[in-house]
Amino acid sequence: MMLSVQNLDKRFGGVHATRNVSIDFPAGSLTAIIGPNGAGKTTFFNLISGAFRPNSGKVIFDGQDIVGKSSLEIVRLGMMRAFQVAEIFPSLTVNEALTAAVISHQRKSWTFMSRFPVPEAQTSAEEIIELLGLEDKADTLSRNLSHGDQKLLDIGLALAMQPKVLLLDEPTAGMGPDERWRMIGKVQHLWSVKKMTVLFIEHDMDIVFKIAQQIHVLKYGAVLATGTADEIRRNQDVIDAYLGTDHHLSEAIGET
Amino acid sequence: MTRSGMLRDAVIAIVALAVLVAIPFVFTKPSLRDFLIYVMAYGLLAMSLNLLVGLTGLVSFGHAAFFVSGAYMFGLLMQSGNVSIPVAMLITVAGTAMLALVIGAICVRLKEIYFSFITLAFQMFIHSIILTWVSLTGGDQGLRGGIPRPPFLGIDLGNSVALYIFCACVFMICIVVMRQIWQSPFGYTLRLIRDNPNRANYLGVDIIRMKLGIFVIAGAMASVAGMLLALFVSGAYPEFGFWTTSGEAIFMIMLGSSQLFIGPIIGAILLRLLEHFVSIYTEYHGLVLGLVILAIVLGLRRGVADFVVEWIERRKAARAPATTEHTACAKEGAL
Numbered sequence: 001m002m003l004s005v006q007n008l009d010k011r012f013g014g015v016h017a018t019r020n021v022s023i024d025f026p027a028g029s030l031t032a033i034i035g036p037n038g039a040g041k042t043t044f045f046n047l048i049s050g051a052f053r054p055n056s057g058k059v060i061f062d063g064q065d066i067v068g069k070s071s072l073e074i075v076r077l078g079m080m081r082a083f084q085v086a087e088i089f090p091s092l093t094v095n096e097a098l099t100a101a102v103i104s105h106q107r108k109s110w111t112f113m114s115r116f117p118v119p120e121a122q123t124s125a126e127e128i129i130e131l132l133g134l135e136d137k138a139d140t141l142s143r144n145l146s147h148g149d150q151k152l153l154d155i156g157l158a159l160a161m162q163p164k165v166l167l168l169d170e171p172t173a174g175m176g177p178d179e180r181w182r183m184i185g186k187v188q189h190l191w192s193v194k195k196m197t198v199l200f201i202e203h204d205m206d207i208v209f210k211i212a213q214q215i216h217v218l219k220y221g222a223v224l225a226t227g228t229a230d231e232i233r234r235n236q237d238v239i240d241a242y243l244g245t246d247h248h249l250s251e252a253i254g255e256t
Numbered sequence: 257m258t259r260s261g262m263l264r265d266a267v268i269a270i271v272a273l274a275v276l277v278a279i280p281f282v283f284t285k286p287s288l289r290d291f292l293i294y295v296m297a298y299g300l301l302a303m304s305l306n307l308l309v310g311l312t313g314l315v316s317f318g319h320a321a322f323f324v325s326g327a328y329m330f331g332l333l334m335q336s337g338n339v340s341i342p343v344a345m346l347i348t349v350a351g352t353a354m355l356a357l358v359i360g361a362i363c364v365r366l367k368e369i370y371f372s373f374i375t376l377a378f379q380m381f382i383h384s385i386i387l388t389w390v391s392l393t394g395g396d397q398g399l400r401g402g403i404p405r406p407p408f409l410g411i412d413l414g415n416s417v418a419l420y421i422f423c424a425c426v427f428m429i430c431i432v433v434m435r436q437i438w439q440s441p442f443g444y445t446l447r448l449i450r451d452n453p454n455r456a457n458y459l460g461v462d463i464i465r466m467k468l469g470i471f472v473i474a475g476a477m478a479s480v481a482g483m484l485l486a487l488f489v490s491g492a493y494p495e496f497g498f499w500t501t502s503g504e505a506i507f508m509i510m511l512g513s514s515q516l517f518i519g520p521i522i523g524a525i526l527l528r529l530l531e532h533f534v535s536i537y538t539e540y541h542g543l544v545l546g547l548v549i550l551a552i553v554l555g556l557r558r559g560v561a562d563f564v565v566e567w568i569e570r571r572k573a574a575r576a577p578a579t580t581e582h583t584a585c586a587k588e589g590a591l
Contacts, residue, residue, distance in 0.1 A: 071457060071458060072462060075460045076460050080458070083455075087454065089455065090451055091451055091515075092444075092448075096444065096447075097448070099444070100447070101459045103444070105459075108441055109445040109462075109466065115440065116444045121441075160459070161460060
């Protein structure tokens, strides 16, 4: 098991954001986390990536309990994330940002005597640019990229660290229907090329059912259902809470 | 590519140094030489501060703390009469780096305005130590009795031309070192921190240690600037470490450019020129300087050097389509 979350629990004051969540993520799996707004999906990512510390529970990553480790330590163990709102470096070009990220991965950030970009980091950065299909934007400043390309670059930055586990928080957020499918196609492609364990949060059910091997539905911080696309589609709890009824209606009922 | 970048910078540095050294032989007025030494000392201070401001996004308001510590440490070492000038300089750089390490270890944990204020607090702390420890520092009178300049390796800095050349060489060495940092993998990692510290953290960059590293380097560089000034004026004064000195360095960066490597030097030249000419006409030169800086900050919204670079690039861009058309025509003609 690459990543195993056991009885994870988190409260923010009176808000019980994550309730006794236990999920296993096998090595090389592609897993979707879904759930209505406020279900605790991003919190779940923040807990396993070390941004928040859970009140109780374990996160076993590659055989090691990482609860209590800093986000920096967890990153260096090989768990990377991309963000819901693209977190990029506005004044650097795509190429510069990716090369600097690769240099960080190679632990050469303290190099004074050579000139940026060092050739061996440059090669890896170019591979990522090719993988993402950003060749013609390699020398574009990150701030001038389109929304979709910024999201791609965000994922690319994570790839530069050669992650064992990649957490993608809504890779298709803010995109139109066509762009969504292009984006998710790229995610699926790099997952199959890099053979890493990918967890992604997604709202679009069509996308989730199409590509995810395993789906976990969260509601009010707890796991409502787990299974393959077919199992989730037929699950009565999920249909009641999320799918079959009107989306807004189900939310409204949930809140009362 | 990377080799050629180093080579190009080395050639530029050598040419610039040659020009700098040649100036007093062409224009023999001593006041020009004095002006240039001032510009070099304050320019170096602003350049070293820009390693924090422009490269790392750390706006330090207390950078003059290391400028003044450089001047006093060096002055006191030379007055003790036990060491030669180069040895005193090395000890001062190491000593100031230690000081910056201690102050930085506390400061770099804070962000944004809190970082600015705590650096300012440390600077004022050092300033008041200098004022109150009269037996060592001479208090508000500054280091008295002048700073001796014993000859070393056949170089006599008592000679004002030799002093000028020495300052120019030290200045250029520091610029080359800072240029290397600016263009190194270390420098680009600092840009990650400047642009988006949270993301840099999630890319495995140890932000606190990186910030501390550049804080120490910038402090050490500022101490060299302080030494140049102390050598030149043959003394050290508490004003070197007053907040207005840090403020001037920030002015220079704003006037020149924070993103262009040599921006702060351009800012230093502009500020010194401005001061020089304005004070000829009026005693209220602070008021005029304030207005000029307001005009530049509000009018240009960037440094003067940024503005010039952008203007040149726009002209190039405007010309480029014309030339491609031209070559296209030429090709057609050839066919």
